[in-house]
Amino acid sequence: GESVGLHLPTLSVQEGDNSIINCAYSNSASDYFIWYKQESGKGPQFIIDIRSNMDKRQGQRVTVLLNKTVKHLSLQIAATQPGDSAVYFCAESLSGGSNYKLTFGKGTLLTVNP
Amino acid sequence: EAGVTQFPSHSVIEKGQTVTLRCDPISGHDNLYWYRRVMGKEIKFLLHFVKESKQDESGMPNNRFLAERTGGTYSTLKVQPAELEDSGVYFCASSLGVQAFFGQGTRLTVV
Numbered sequence: 272g273e274s275v276g277l278h279l280p281t282l283s284v285q286e287g288d289n290s291i292i293n294c295a296y297s298n299s300a301s302d303y304f305i306w307y308k309q310e311s312g313k314g315p316q317f318i319i320d321i322r323s324n325m326d327k328r329q330g331q332r333v334t335v336l337l338n339k340t341v342k343h344l345s346l347q348i349a350a351t352q353p354g355d356s357a358v359y360f361c362a363e364s365l366s367g368g369s370n371y372k373l374t375f376g377k378g379t380l381l382t383v384n385p
Numbered sequence: 386e387a388g389v390t391q392f393p394s395h396s397v398i399e400k401g402q403t404v405t406l407r408c409d410p411i412s413g414h415d416n417l418y419w420y421r422r423v424m425g426k427e428i429k430f431l432l433h434f435v436k437e438s439k440q441d442e443s444g445m446p447n448n449r450f451l452a453e454r455t456g457g458t459y460s461t462l463k464v465q466p467a468e469l470e471d472s473g474v475y476f477c478a479s480s481l482g483v484q485a486f487f488g489q490g491t492r493l494t495v496v
Contacts, residue, residue, distance in 0.1 A: 303483050314389070314476055314487035315428070360428065364483060370441050371483045372418060375428040 279358060281380045290348040290383075294361030294376045299342060301363035305373070306335060306346045310357045318346070318359075322366070348381075356383045387411070389479050389488035397494045403465040406491045410459070410479030417460050418485060419452060423473035431475075434460060467495045 284290050296304065302323035307315035321328045321335045321344075328335050334347040344361050358380050362373040390409045398404050410417045419431040431450070432442040436457035445452070449468070454460040464471055472495045478485040 305484075307487075312489070314391075314478075314489045317484060317486065320484065366483050370433055371416065371480060371485065372430045372433055372441060372444075373420075373428075373485065374430070375420075377427050 279378050279380045281382065283382045283384060284351050286351060286353060286383055286385050288351055290346075290351045290355070290381060292346045292348075292359050292379045292381065294344040294346075294379075296342050296344055296361065296363045296376065297374065298363060298365075299339075301365055301374075303364045303366040303371075304335070304337060304344050305362045305364070306333075306344075307360045307362060307375075308355075308357045309360065309378070315360060351381075351383050353383045353385055356381055389477055389486050391475075391477050391488035391491050393491060394489065395492045395494075397496060398467055400469055400495055401466045403463065404467055404493060406462045406464075406475055406477075406493070408460045408462070408477030408479075408488060410477070411486055414479035414481055414486075415457070416480040416482075416485075417454060418478045418480075419460070419462055420476040420478065421473050422476070422490075423470070426473075428476065431462075464493070467493075469495050471495050 305320040306318040309315045319330045319335050332349045336345045358378045360378045361376040392407045417434040422428045430444040433440045434454045451463045474490040474492050476490045478487045
């Protein structure tokens, strides 16, 4: 698959456990952050986003935490399922203006063991 | 509604040849982006169109890469002549605002 040879950080969890994936972002001026999930052979799929005026946002089974002081973003997945196995990317952007180009992190390979 | 579609899904070409990648964004999305992921690296921004205009092409690696979006609908990314280091996965994304939707990517292999 695409992840072969990439030497991504990896996280291996048991089905049903909670997963926490961490990301350090680079630009202190970024004000919009997104987590994407990428399965083999597919493009990045939007999971959840958060703006810089928030420090926590919850979705279905997922929670994103933002710590602007240390430029850290985390994704928590509750009751992880085998279908959650994928590479997870954080991305940052400046939402002002009209160019919403994304700067991606390295990605984390999540493997869920049944 | 159809998502972002890219063609081809895979392309294997020899060094020095030309390849053209195509992206069809979600209908109505004015913003169209090209990104690529070279093996072992992060996904990197290449350029951004707003309708048919190039808004930001700061990520284009060199003048062997040419992107167009005639008519503000689909976009093409041409690599001419291709080099070995151009191998990777090329993603297209489109958006109305900040939330971008990605295509499945084109895996380009230059041999």
